[in-house]
Amino acid sequence: MKLRLSQKAALHLLLAAGALTMVLPFLWMLSTSLKPESEIFTYPPVWLPSTWHLDNYRKAMASAAFGRYFVNTIIYASVVTFTNLLFCSMAAYAFARLRFRGRETLFLMVLGTMMIPAQVTMVPVFIMLKRCPLAGGNDLLGMGGHGLLNSYPGLILPAAVGAFGIFLLRQFFMSLPRELEDAARIDGCSEAGIYWRIILPLSKPALATLGIFTFTAAWNEFLWPLLITSKDSMRTLQLGLQVFQSQYTTSWDLLMAGTVVVTIPVLVLFLAGQRYFTRGIAMSGMKG
Amino acid sequence: MTARATGAAKREARTAWLFLTPGLALFFLFVLIPVLAALYLSFCRYDIIHRPVWIGLDNYARLGRDVSNHGVFYLSLRNTAQYAIGTIPVGMALALGLALLVNAGLRGVTLYRTTYYLPVVTSLVAVSMVWMWLYDPTYGLLNYGLELFSRALTVVARHRVVIPPQTWLADPGEAMPAIIAMSIWRGLGYNMVIYLAGLQGIPDHLYEAATIDGASRWQQFWAITWPLLKPTTAFILVISVIGASQVFAQVYVMTNGGPNNATTTIVHQIFQNAFSFLKMGYASAMAFVLFALIFLLSLITLRLTRGGEVEYV
Numbered sequence: 001m002k003l004r005l006s007q008k009a010a011l012h013l014l015l016a017a018g019a020l021t022m023v024l025p026f027l028w029m030l031s032t033s034l035k036p037e038s039e040i041f042t043y044p045p046v047w048l049p050s051t052w053h054l055d056n057y058r059k060a061m062a063s064a065a066f067g068r069y070f071v072n073t074i075i076y077a078s079v080v081t082f083t084n085l086l087f088c089s090m091a092a093y094a095f096a097r098l099r100f101r102g103r104e105t106l107f108l109m110v111l112g113t114m115m116i117p118a119q120v121t122m123v124p125v126f127i128m129l130k131r132c133p134l135a136g137g138n139d140l141l142g143m144g145g146h147g148l149l150n151s152y153p154g155l156i157l158p159a160a161v162g163a164f165g166i167f168l169l170r171q172f173f174m175s176l177p178r179e180l181e182d183a184a185r186i187d188g189c190s191e192a193g194i195y196w197r198i199i200l201p202l203s204k205p206a207l208a209t210l211g212i213f214t215f216t217a218a219w220n221e222f223l224w225p226l227l228i229t230s231k232d233s234m235r236t237l238q239l240g241l242q243v244f245q246s247q248y249t250t251s252w253d254l255l256m257a258g259t260v261v262v263t264i265p266v267l268v269l270f271l272a273g274q275r276y277f278t279r280g281i282a283m284s285g286m287k288g
Numbered sequence: 289m290t291a292r293a294t295g296a297a298k299r300e301a302r303t304a305w306l307f308l309t310p311g312l313a314l315f316f317l318f319v320l321i322p323v324l325a326a327l328y329l330s331f332c333r334y335d336i337i338h339r340p341v342w343i344g345l346d347n348y349a350r351l352g353r354d355v356s357n358h359g360v361f362y363l364s365l366r367n368t369a370q371y372a373i374g375t376i377p378v379g380m381a382l383a384l385g386l387a388l389l390v391n392a393g394l395r396g397v398t399l400y401r402t403t404y405y406l407p408v409v410t411s412l413v414a415v416s417m418v419w420m421w422l423y424d425p426t427y428g429l430l431n432y433g434l435e436l437f438s439r440a441l442t443v444v445a446r447h448r449v450v451i452p453p454q455t456w457l458a459d460p461g462e463a464m465p466a467i468i469a470m471s472i473w474r475g476l477g478y479n480m481v482i483y484l485a486g487l488q489g490i491p492d493h494l495y496e497a498a499t500i501d502g503a504s505r506w507q508q509f510w511a512i513t514w515p516l517l518k519p520t521t522a523f524i525l526v527i528s529v530i531g532a533s534q535v536f537a538q539v540y541v542m543t544n545g546g547p548n549n550a551t552t553t554i555v556h557q558i559f560q561n562a563f564s565f566l567k568m569g570y571a572s573a574m575a576f577v578l579f580a581l582i583f584l585l586s587l588i589t590l591r592l593t594r595g596g597e598v599e600y601v
Contacts, residue, residue, distance in 0.1 A: 100300065123568050
């Protein structure tokens with residue numbers, strides 16, 4: 001469709017206004033995070049601080065165990081990403097390439113778990129982790145201690161594999177040509193070898209997509225860490241933000257500095273891996 | 289089949305199960321058993337300290353009484369419905385409009401797509417906190433915007449127009465709309481990118497043919513774009529319905545269900561009953577009501593939007 005110049009200008013104007021609405025809250029967050037307290041509570045509000053008050057960041061980091069939260073979040077998100085890539089790709093390989101009885105039924109069952117809302121399973125999973133035998137001071141019957149609550153395994157295990165990842169990778173594996181594998185099979189390569197040396201290297205784009213999605217989701221996850229961690233030393237960043245809010249007052253300068261710190265890693269990841277994001281959405285959005 | 293072939297088939301099946309073991313074991317432990325356990329708990333009174341006590345359908349009966357007496361669970365259902373109705377149609381229409389604009393053959397498509405997608409990758413908690421600051425009754429940017437707007441109106445209308453500052457999240461009538469506005473803003477990019485992918489799948493020659501036949505843009509939209517986007521629309525609708533039924537983080541952070549239960553949602557009630565009041569059986573019954581609700585709504589949505597899958601040749 002050919003557009004006239006005036007039409008183009010009008011479209012750009014509309015889209016730019018929308019784009020501004022999208023970034024405005026982020027700019028306001030950044031602006032607040034750099035203001036001295038006196039300039040936060042002024043009316044009318046000012047956009048640019050008179051002096052750039054980087055001290056807010058130092059204070060925000062110091063006012064809670066933010067370093068610790070950061071480490072916890074990185075461990076949680078990285079391990080969950082790793083286990084998802086490994087376990088999902090293994091299962092996807094079996095579903096895409098190996099023949100066994102009941103394959104289709106099993107695959108449908110795995111897909112079916114996507115229908116179950118996490119809120120149904122969260123109470124029993126919480127109880128199971130708390131009652132895990134011989135962990136966290138528990139006896140053989142799972143009594144007496146706190147089990148896997150406030151622990152990395154407790155955070156990670158329930159999120160270690162996902163039906164969506166299996167689905168995504170299976171679709172991708174099925175689209176790969178079989179010639180290479182057949183040649184390898186004739187040369188006596190084992191199934192594990194084919195999975196590891198042929199399928200995985202060919203699937204880097206799909207693995208990158210799933211990896212970026214999983215990492216972002218884990219980094220941003222709120223409900224599960226909220227349930228499973230009560231000790232300050234095990235909290236993640238998303239929970240850590242709440243230290244700046246008390247019932248009556250909020251230190252907006254420090255809170256906004258904190259949100260900037262929490263937000264920047266995923267924004268950088270998104271900007272760096274953008275094509276994987278859009279591809280992943282297109283893949284999930286198109287044919288189911 | 290020769291003995292060797294069956295041996296190979298057996299070996300292949302064994303390998304398959306080996307590859308499936310870690311994933312399936314985790315599903316078994318963290319999905320299958322918990323679903324059955326939750327079903328069992330929904331028929332029990334359970335406070336995590338004492339053993340579960342079987343009480344049959346009492347939890348469900350209590351939920352029924354709560355709904356007929358317009359209690360808190362009823363409010364959470366009502367608020368969740370309000371959230372869904374507030375976010376989904378407006379959010380989808382905006383997303384489609386934006387996707388159409390972005391797809392109109394302009395330069396800078398990637399830049400717009402990136403910008404609109406930014407809120408989607410940001411955590412709900414961080415975004416909720418930023419919006420709480422925007423909604424601040426005294427120093428918030430939103431009330432300042434309202435003041436600027438009323439000043440502009442004053443100039444245009446030539447008499448004084450005053451829009452008083454609002455309390456937003458602290459006002460029972462405004463809190464849910466405020467959460468809805470934020471959620472539309474955050475979800476827009478996601479729906480837009482899916483619509484864009486759908487639009488890019490429609491072959492150009494259809495529009496070219498329509499243009500030759502003298503169809504206007506408006507006619508082309510209703511005759512080509514809208515029907516061919518039907519599967520995309522159905523997908524977004526189902527995803528949105530499921531997502532809206534489970535709204536929680538923004539409510540928990542921005543209002544914690546208040547003021548006066550005006551924003552409490554189903555998942556917020558499940559969370560509160562299970563982990564604040566330790567009524568784990570009652571909470572499990574709520575979770576199953578939610579499950580049934582999501583299941584039914586997805587089925588209805590899929591049924592309503594069925595058909596219209598098109599293969600391009």
